[in-house]
Amino acid sequence: MKSCEKGLWLFILLLTAGLFYAVFFFVPPAEGLGSLVRIAFFHIPVAWGSVIAFLVGAWYALRYLRRPGKRFDAISAESARLGLIFVVLATLSGAVFSKLTWGAYWNWDPRQTTIFVLLLIYAAYLTLRSVITDERRRARVSAIYALFSFLTVPFLIFIIPRFYFSLHPSPVLNGSGSIEMDPVMLRVLLLSLLDVTLIYIALLGHRVKEVHHHET
Amino acid sequence: MQVSLYRAVEAVFRKEALISLRSRASWLVVLMFALTTLSCVSLLMQGDVLSPRLAAAMLWVILFFSLLSGAGRGFADEEQEGTLMALSVYGSPQAVLFGKGIFMAVLLFALSLLIVPVYLVLMDIPVFSVLLLFAALLAGTYGMAMAGTLLSALMVGAKAQNGLLAILMLPVLLPILLPAIVLTAGCFSGEAVRISYLVGMLLYDGIMTLAASLLFDFLWYED
Numbered sequence: 001m002k003s004c005e006k007g008l009w010l011f012i013l014l015l016t017a018g019l020f021y022a023v024f025f026f027v028p029p030a031e032g033l034g035s036l037v038r039i040a041f042f043h044i045p046v047a048w049g050s051v052i053a054f055l056v057g058a059w060y061a062l063r064y065l066r067r068p069g070k071r072f073d074a075i076s077a078e079s080a081r082l083g084l085i086f087v088v089l090a091t092l093s094g095a096v097f098s099k100l101t102w103g104a105y106w107n108w109d110p111r112q113t114t115i116f117v118l119l120l121i122y123a124a125y126l127t128l129r130s131v132i133t134d135e136r137r138r139a140r141v142s143a144i145y146a147l148f149s150f151l152t153v154p155f156l157i158f159i160i161p162r163f164y165f166s167l168h169p170s171p172v173l174n175g176s177g178s179i180e181m182d183p184v185m186l187r188v189l190l191l192s193l194l195d196v197t198l199i200y201i202a203l204l205g206h207r208v209k210e211v212h213h214h215e216t
Numbered sequence: 217m218q219v220s221l222y223r224a225v226e227a228v229f230r231k232e233a234l235i236s237l238r239s240r241a242s243w244l245v246v247l248m249f250a251l252t253t254l255s256c257v258s259l260l261m262q263g264d265v266l267s268p269r270l271a272a273a274m275l276w277v278i279l280f281f282s283l284l285s286g287a288g289r290g291f292a293d294e295e296q297e298g299t300l301m302a303l304s305v306y307g308s309p310q311a312v313l314f315g316k317g318i319f320m321a322v323l324l325f326a327l328s329l330l331i332v333p334v335y336l337v338l339m340d341i342p343v344f345s346v347l348l349l350f351a352a353l354l355a356g357t358y359g360m361a362m363a364g365t366l367l368s369a370l371m372v373g374a375k376a377q378n379g380l381l382a383i384l385m386l387p388v389l390l391p392i393l394l395p396a397i398v399l400t401a402g403c404f405s406g407e408a409v410r411i412s413y414l415v416g417m418l419l420y421d422g423i424m425t426l427a428a429s430l431l432f433d434f435l436w437y438e439d
Contacts, residue, residue: 065434120387127383131374141370144431148366148388151427155391155420 008202015195022188030185039097041188045196047090050118052200053083054153057125061146064139071212073139076146077129078207082200084122091115114156121149224308228315235293236323242289243323250282250331258338271341272400276356276393279331281382283324283357287364288371288381290316295372309436310429313365317428321361328353344406348414352399355417359392359424360385366428369435391420 023041030037057079064072094112095105106112128145132138219227236242257274266274294300303312332353336343343349367384371377395413402409 065431117387117390124383124387127380128370128374131376131380133375134373137373140434144435145367145370145384148363148427148431151423152388152391155416 005202005205008198012195012198012202015191015198019188019192019195022191027185027188028182030182033101036097036100037185039093039100041192043090043093043097044189045192046086046093047115048193049196049200050083050086050090050115052197053079053086054118054122054150056204057083058146058150061143061150064143065147068136068139070139070215071208073143074208074211075204076143078204078211080122080125080146081207082203084119084126086196086200087115087119087122091119117152117156121152125149221308221310224311225314225318228307228311229319232316232319236319242286242293243327246282246286246327247330249285250278250327251334253278253282254331254335254338261339266339266341268341268405269397269401271339271404272397274339275332275335275400276397278335279328279356280360280386280389280393282331283327283360284364284382284385286324286327287320287360287385288368288377290320290365290368291372292368292377300372304436309433312436313369313428313432317362317365317425320365321358324357324361325354328357341404342406343403345403348399348409349403351414352396352403352417355414355421356392356396359389359417359421362421362425362428363388366432369432388424392417 019041023038027038027041029035057076060072060076060079063069064076091112094115098107098109098112099105125142125145129138129142132141257278291300294303307315332349335341363385364381367381367388370384371380374380395417399409399413399417
């Protein structure tokens with residue numbers, strides 16, 4: 001098990017190094033954005049990571065409610081902690097990109113708003129965890145909050161774009177179902193998504209094991 | 217003794233109404249909080265006219281924060297009085313949730329009917345569609361009451377309860393607040409607004425009720 005974890009970290013290290021090289025030397029400058037497009041290879045994957053962490057957190061909250069177990073609670077909580085880090089990174093990198101291309105760090109673009117709500121939910125969830133001392137009650141209460149707040153996400157995805165005008169580039173997988181991207185860029189992007197997902201899995205596994213170890 | 221759910225909900229509702237009539241503290245605080253905030257806003261504006269959109273946003277911010285101080289009382293009072301245990305022995309979870317939630321919805325709606333006219337008079341805002349404003353207030357206060365009831369039950373036993381509800385409530389309530397502001401702005405400006413905003417609010421209210429009902433059982437039956 002131990003060597004398996006080491007192997008995973010080694011793979012992540014090599015992949016990340018390779019991606020750094022690819023982003024700075026292989027990826028062609030994008031039309032209209034120039035070299036700024038390179039931020040996207042950091043921004044999109046961390047945003048992806050924050051959403052994955054949110055889904056995993058909610059899924060394990062559900063599993064906890066159905067069959068209470070410390071492990072499910074630990075996964076849900078650690079996933080939220082990692083999610084908060086990802087979402088902060090995504091917000092910051094997005095703001096920098098926004099400043100460089102549109103001239104303002106923040107303008108309540110639909111995607112900025114959605115990610116901001118995600119940030120609020122993570123922060124509220126972790127605040128709630130910090131104010132309840134009884135361990136079992138904390139686990140139960142935070143699982144319920146995770147699922148309750150999970151409800152808002154589909155609504156916000158549909159509602160928010162109607163409220164605010166967007167300058168954000170359309171998603172890679174857009175409504176028309178076609179992928180309009182340079183093939184090299186696309187490959188690098190997909191690899192960077194894989195990289196962040198692996199980093200998330202490795203960190204989550206490590207953190208959950210640490211919590212478990214700390215308790216026993 | 218087995219009682220029908222309707223009867224049980226009614227009993228909890230009556231209990232809540234009786235207690236809040238006897239001690240007026242809970243809703244009086246909400247009302248005074250709202251009046252203080254909106255007179256503060258009005259004083260600071262010094263007679264300037266707000267655009268409909270800004271006036272609507274301001275109104276909902278005032279409503280959100282003032283009604284919040286009432287919406288969170290649902291279980292905090294029971295906890296303070298030490299009656300929570302008795303309630304959990306005698307009441308079924310659904311009866312407690314809906315009895316408290318519906319009473320809270322009625323209370324918040326009634327309070328908003330007192331707060332909104334004062335705001336409209338102080339800020340000198342014309343209303344073009346009273347019916348739509350009513351509907352937005354109803355859908356908004358209902359959502360706030362239901363979410364508030366569930367979240368205040370979550371907060372029982374928490375260390376720092378002051379301000380916690382606002383933190384927990386805002387992300388959950390955004391899908392209601394945003395359309396409510398658009399609808400209210402439409403009422404203030406007289407421009408046509410798409411009714412789909414209201415449908416969206418009602419839909420979200422429905423889903424939130426369902427989720428609160430499903431999740432509340434897990435909270436009530438502690439092992």
